[in-house]
Amino acid sequence: MNLVPAIDKMDKILLYIYENKEVTQIEIVKNLHISKATTFRILNTLVDLEYLSIHNKKYSLGDKFFIFKNNTIDNYSLLKEIAYPYLERLSLEFKETFKLSILDNDKVRTLCLVESSDLNKVSFSDKAIYPVHAGAASKLLICQLPEYKLKILLDKKLPKYTENTITDPQILRKELNKIRYSKIAFDNMEHSENIKAVAIPIMNKNNRIIAAISCPCFSDKLNEKKSEEISQKMKIYAEKIKEKLFLIEDTYKK
Numbered sequence: 001m002n003l004v005p006a007i008d009k010m011d012k013i014l015l016y017i018y019e020n021k022e023v024t025q026i027e028i029v030k031n032l033h034i035s036k037a038t039t040f041r042i043l044n045t046l047v048d049l050e051y052l053s054i055h056n057k058k059y060s061l062g063d064k065f066f067i068f069k070n071n072t073i074d075n076y077s078l079l080k081e082i083a084y085p086y087l088e089r090l091s092l093e094f095k096e097t098f099k100l101s102i103l104d105n106d107k108v109r110t111l112c113l114v115e116s117s118d119l120n121k122v123s124f125s126d127k128a129i130y131p132v133h134a135g136a137a138s139k140l141l142i143c144q145l146p147e148y149k150l151k152i153l154l155d156k157k158l159p160k161y162t163e164n165t166i167t168d169p170q171i172l173r174k175e176l177n178k179i180r181y182s183k184i185a186f187d188n189m190e191h192s193e194n195i196k197a198v199a200i201p202i203m204n205k206n207n208r209i210i211a212a213i214s215c216p217c218f219s220d221k222l223n224e225k226k227s228e229e230i231s232q233k234m235k236i237y238a239e240k241i242k243e244k245l246f247l248i249e250d251t252y253k254k
Contacts, residue, residue, distance in 0.1 A: 010042050011036050014051075014061075023057040029129040046243050047249060049081060061174060080112045083202070084245045085112040086212070086237040094230055097122050100193060101130070101199075103141040106153060108132060111211070122195060122216045133158045133172055134165050134173070136199035137212040143180040150176075160187045164190045184231055186213075189219055196222040200234040202241050213238055 012032050017023055025043060029036050043059060046052040053062045080100065087098040091114040101111040108130040115123060132142050133152050142153065154169040166172045179185045187197035199214035213234050217226075 006042075009038060010046075013039070013042055013061040017052065017059055017061060022060045024057055025059070028059075035086065041077075045063070047077065076111050076211075078248070079202075079241075082214070083211070083241050084112055084114070086241060087112065089216070090114070090213075090230075090233060090237065091116055094226075095121075096215050096217055096221075096230070097124065097217070098125065098234075099137065099214050101137040102210070103132070103192045103212060104129075106132060106156075108135070108138045108141055108180065120216060120218075124216070130191065131159060131161075132193040133167070134161055134187070135214075136185040136197040138191075139172075139176060139179055139187075139214045140185040140189075140201055140214075141209060143176040143185070145209075161191050162193050164188050166190065186227070187214075187216070194219045196227075198227050198229060198231050198234075200238050202238050204242075205246060226248070237251055 009032075013034070016032060020027075025036070028034065029039050032039075034227055039127075041051065043054075045183050047059075047062075050187075051217065052059050054060075055074055079102075080190060083100045087100060090098045093117045097113060097115045100111045101108050102111055103109075110124065110126055110128045110130075113120060113124055113126050130138050132138050145153070150173075156170065158167040158169070158172070159165070159188055160167050166175060183201055185199045187195070187199075189196060195224045196217050197214050197216040198237045199212045201209040202211040202213065204210050215222075215230050215234065222230075
């Protein structure tokens with residue numbers, strides 16, 4: 001098996017801490033034969049993200065480490081951890097609801113959201129799931145899928161939720177081509193009546209979409225000017241989220 005060296009080292013460190021309950025950095029370096037510098041970087045990152053705790057120079061597993069247990073969606077906990085503060089900033093600035101979503105096989109899941117402080121707001125559940133063909137985030141998340149995966153999704157009968165829902169696979173493909181090129185998607189009341197939305201992708205190092213930030217609004221509030229303002233700020237924050245993900249990934253590689 002070809003293991004990624006950084007991930008292999010992190011795995012050994014976590015397993016060693018799990019087996020020994022509390023350990024020092026010196027013990028890890030000595031017993032696992034990992035360099036002091038690499039051990040220091042990995043431990044610091046895991047402590048900052050609350051996967052490890054440190055007390056009297058001894059490391060132990062942190063509470064957040066256990067969120068992976070029995071909950072597949074929490075494999076995205078790092079992304080949630082990084083993105084959530086930016087969703088808060090967006091919501092405070094625009095007084096709207098902002099969501100972070102991912103593609104989960106044949107549906108789209110909400111990872112986390114921050115609701116508007118405005119009493120007149122669009123409300124959602126942070127456990128909500130959505131169809132892949134209706135909604136700004138949904139269309140964005142499937143626009144880069146390889147043809148065979150896209151065919152599986154679009155060969156099924158596409159439910160019609162509103163008069164604007166795109167149910168014709170060929171028309172939807174044309175829409176996805178535009179989104180793939182522009183890296184922005186819009187929902188023109190396609191999933192819910194009187195709800196419009198704009199979505200921006202979060203990309204990985206291979207320029208692939210791994211998640212989407214979206215802002216659903218009442219249709220009379222999301223005019224062209226506001227949509228442009230929101231999308232530009234979401235692009236800035238999506239880039240910051242990507243940079244932080246890269247930084248952590250690079251830390252593990254060293």
